[in-house]
Amino acid sequence: MYKNIKVIAFDADDTLWVNETYFRDAEHQFAKLLSQYETENKIDQELFKKEIENLKLYGYGIKGFILSMIECALELSNYNINQKIISKILDIGKEMLEKPIELLPEIDDVLEGLQHRYKLIVATKGDLLDQERKLEKSNLLHYFHHIEVMSDKKPTDYLKLIQHLDINPSEFLMIGNSLKSDILPLLEIGASAIHVPFHTTWAHEKISEKEQEAADYRTVSNIKEVMGLF
Structure with missing residues (x-):
């Protein structure tokens, strides 16, 4: 798929x-x-x-x-x-x-395995300076072709990013932990998304069970499972 x-x-x-x-x-x-x-x-x-x-x-x-x-x-x-x-x-x-960056398990292996077959980017919300700092300290920057720090993650924000990348929505896949920000907006514009849950979620990022049931997306229990989907 x-x-x-x-x-x-x-x-x-x-x-x-x-x-x-x-x-x-x-x-x-x-x-x-x-x-x-x-x-x-x-x-x-x-x-x-x-x-x-x-x-x-x-x-x-x-x-x-x-x-x-x-x-x-x-x-x-x-x-x-x-x-x-x-x-x-x-x-x-x-x-x-000033917190140290604690990478989640298997991140390096997944990025290493995907970087030669796909263009990898970061699409994240937050403060620009802080996110740039964390990316620099993570030692992951060399995997990514582009870094996008977004003020929000609504469908229109993703469409602007996709247009900037000069691709169609059907050629874009988002991987993230937030159903509200990383999954549902992508499905709305015809792109793909994979949900990788984190053990705690900010209340603002939670959605209703009805919204979850209505959405067609894939969930994996950990990031390493993503490799088996390609």
Whole structure:
């Protein structure tokens, strides 16, 4: 079913390397810092609401997450938050930005096996500087012909990328962990997609069971299984 594919795109965060786990850890640290004001569950809910509210301003990535934490802390404390706690929130964000890159198992083998048969690219969301840093530290750059850091992953965003690559949607395959961002938009424009689940998913990236059942895509349990599909 993939005989016409010319370009294979890989999502980066939680497809090539670990990412979402660090956000869960940061959320837990943030809730501990604000424990005098609210329960951890309430703090998580309010932070998520603030992140979604700010997406249109800050986009995706750690820097927007840091700003959302600070805004959330100010509001939950009724603007009485200690300056030292603000400093600790900034430290949480800086620690996230300085995390070492932990590649997911078998990534090198898969990219090595595919690079001579297909044009490989990265198609990821997030902050440009941060994603470039992670790609540089990953030692994976030599596998890819093109890097696309996207402000969003809607069907129109993928169509622009495909037009830039000068191919048809039927010649494009996306591999990623998010059904909402890496799978459904591709199916909508007539491209192909393979879902490789990660053990934790940001709530904003989740879709309903009805949407899952209506979509025609392939899921593999790990990235190495992709090799058997070609």
